[in-house]
Amino acid sequence: MNSKVKTLISGVCLSASLLAAAMPQAMALEDSAHTEQTCAAQTIVAPCMDYINDADITFSISGGKAYVDGWVRGQNGIATRCKITANLQVKNGLSWSTVKTWSDDQNGRKASISGSYSVSSGKTYRVSAVVTAYKGSLSESKTMISKTIKA
Numbered sequence: 499m500n501s502k503v504k505t506l507i508s509g510v511c512l513s514a515s516l517l518a519a520a521m522p523q524a525m526a527l528e529d530s531a532h533t534e535q536t537c538a539a540q541t542i543v544a545p546c547m548d549y550i551n552d553a554d555i556t557f558s559i560s561g562g563k564a565y566v567d568g569w570v571r572g573q574n575g576i577a578t579r580c581k582i583t584a585n586l587q588v589k590n591g592l593s594w595s596t597v598k599t600w601s602d603d604q605n606g607r608k609a610s611i612s613g614s615y616s617v618s619s620g621k622t623y624r625v626s627a628v629v630t631a632y633k634g635s636l637s638e639s640k641t642m643i644s645k646t647i648k649a
Contacts, residue, residue: 547631549576549633550631551607554642558647559647564598566600568612568625574607579632580608581604582627583627584601586599588617588618627643
């Protein structure tokens with residue numbers, strides 16, 4: 499084979515290889531764009547939950563005290579009762595132990611808690627909260643875990 503034919507065949511093979519390598523990436527970008535559009539609508543709690551509209555828990559430690567605030571709000575026109583239970587937990591080895599619990603259970607669309615508790619310096623804490631919204635006897639729950647903080 500002469501060198502022109504070899505160069506031509508090499509060029510065709512190289513082009514085919516590059517095209518084959520680029521196709522999955524192009525398809526992945528297309529799938530990624532589709533996924534982002536699909537998931538963007540699901541990043542808010544409301545479309546994913548039937549009875550819970552939204553919920554939040556905040557946790558901080560300052561001056562030897564843990565401060566915990568949390569709430570749950572049910573879907574408008576659907577939720578008949580809401581409940582939140584928040585547990586302040588301390589880390590013991592590989593496990594967590596509850597040292598303080600706050601709870602609120604209200605008829606209607608919202609329940610909330612707020613409180614503080616003295617903590618031990620050098621220990622690691624977190625808050626684990628369960629929020630529930632009811633529609634009559636039916637219910638829907640969500641568990642939230644805060645960041646961990648070393649006192």
